[in-house]
Amino acid sequence: MVGPTSPSSESITIAALDAADRKDRARFVDLGRRFAATIPNYVPQLRGEQLELLDPSRNPFFAHARVQLFVAVCEGRDVGRITAHIDELALQVPREQGFGPGTGMFGYFDAETQDVADLLLETAADWLRAQEMERMLGPISLSIWEEPGLLVQGQEHAPMLMMGHHPAHYRDWVEKAGLVKIKSLRTYNLNITKPWAPVVQRIVKSGHRNDRIVMRRVSKSDWPNEVRIVLNILNDAWSGNWGFVPFTDAEIDYAAKKMKPIIFSELNRIVELDGEPIAFMMVLPDINDMLAKIGGRLFPFGWIRLLRWLRKPRDCGVRVPLMGVLREHHASRLASQVAFMMIDDIRTSAVEEFGSTRGEIGWILDDNKGMIAIADMLETKLNRDYWIFEKAL
Template sequence: MAAEIDIAPVSGKGDLNAFIELAYTLNASDPNWVPPLRADVRELLTPGKNPFHDHARVQLFLARRNGRVVGRISAHYDELALQQPPEQGMGPGTGNWGMFEAADEPVAAALIAGAEQWLRDQNMTRVLAPISLSIWEEPGLLVQGFDHAPMLLMGHNKPEYRGWIERQGYAKAKSLYTYDIHTLADGFPDLINRIVASGERSSRITVREVDLSRFEEDAAICIDILNQAWSRNWGFVPFTEAEKAYGAKKLKPLILKGANMIAYVDGEPAAFMLAWPDINRKLKDYGGRLFPFNWAKLLWWLRDPDDANFRVPLMGVVPKYQNSRMASQLAFMMIEYIRRYAVGSHGAHRAEIGWILEDNQGMVAIADAIRSRVNREYRIFSKDL
């Protein structure tokens, strides 16, 4: 007879430690899994440190079999997500689960059932999952691209998880793609170069680097554009003022002069693009810990990353210019300037763009135009409760 699986809420420091440590245990043999920093995971899950908890309710669960921890899951809902239009993916009654790890399929089934019941008890009527914890962190389950490690702030999971989730009655809601540019030094096609040159001749357009001496102000400009640009996107949930400040503080160490751009049209902020060095190449060897010596190694590398690859995680164009030639021109100008900087200053040979919604035609067209290719697909699933 199979041993009974017990699903119980996380309670106390010991349970939280077990919740965090399980991911390192279950993924230890996967050469492409990048151990996140334990301190970052703990901060993500801690009310008072991560401002997501100011407008969300989160319950963590552990699965045990014969007294041994064999799985984990978070069940949560976001009050801001509940206020979004249902046709954009979130909306009233939509809860989530995430932070999912399971030793086998029976454990997975028990965890998902436990998360679903908690969401029903909170009057949720539908699930979008996995989302860990918000749409801005690690949304979706990896379903394509297991043969290489993810870049920073992208997830990696066992291939088996997809079948385990689908057999619990989940269907695809949306796919998110990341795009790989594998020959950065070669530059972009002539058509793109002509578009960039045309923008440089325009008296209406100005593109500048994010200014580290006024970083908080520039970060606010970028997030304000993001909140406008993404407001009609599937899955969108706006950033709060606390999240703007928190995000700026967390991301400042990754901001390199020349890799992050703000574009102006007629003197008004119109678009932005961020590119960060892929610290996962370093974190892979750290085992999820910065102390006692890894913090110094990482900070030293971030001062002037050598042979660094870059990820473009976020860009946005204000609605006024979306679906116009101006939008694509601004995007091509910023990405070309970032390419020049990444190759010239840091020897970059590869970059990644995304994630991008599968039906975001404008961004998909831009990715295709610069000869990038889909290298990973993440899938968000849905189920009615």
């Protein structure tokens, strides 16, 4: 619980906040930070980064979205929060890919009690109905590319960067409010100091013998162009996936700016076939290791430690949030071959140049047989499971 008392349903009111208002944004973010601090193994995030994600003047997601913030209040004290939002691009996605016409979302869900949760979810649903939506999915906070899903397994682990972290009882509250699971997003942990299984080693060696394949490190000196190569491959590779929403040009530029400080050439690869980019793998050092040490605070001295870490992280975990191969190669042996080549090369760099010992792959959709097969061949272990829920409106 966040507060000292448990509110009754009769005493709870809902306040609608404006994301464009600085004070409303701060109130909403600070309430979330208060809830997060009560969850075992949480990692405090940078407050400025959290505020920016909800700022319509800075986050390009708002250019194609309608977003409403809500806070539950009891006797003058904030006791829960939620967003209701509609992504206009998600409305254009075929229904079989998760979103589609009439699909709204909720996100940034926190509540002190079941009564608060019920009222918040009902409020989000009512707002979406008023916007002529027919179904509600969530939690998705705010974009599918940010923090999708509710953590239902893995609270015993501290989250890696760009991953949500929620108390276990939220699942029960969401289900009691009438929402049902529609999709599972999973992460897999692996010991990157161990040699791969012989079959993986053979696949990697075979790929290196193919003169048509060239694997290279991402160039930070040509960063804007490299980002466009990566995201163009991503937009093609993931276009048939559940939940896929394409990046806009503005979002590509925004991602390039935000990601650059934690992109290291040693940990990122682009693969070319006959001189044309066909695949990429993005691997990020886990900045949460450092954020935990500085308590998510840059001042007075946290910024010094963070800058030192950003020069060359050491002894930290690494996460694979994104990888992709152009769709035209999905059914070919080449797809898994270049995937294992990138994984092997990056693993070597992570261990030798960064002192890393563990990696994490995800999110992976529960029906993504190709990626699950790769995870199995690497002898990974499922360590986190995020669920997305659905409710007809």
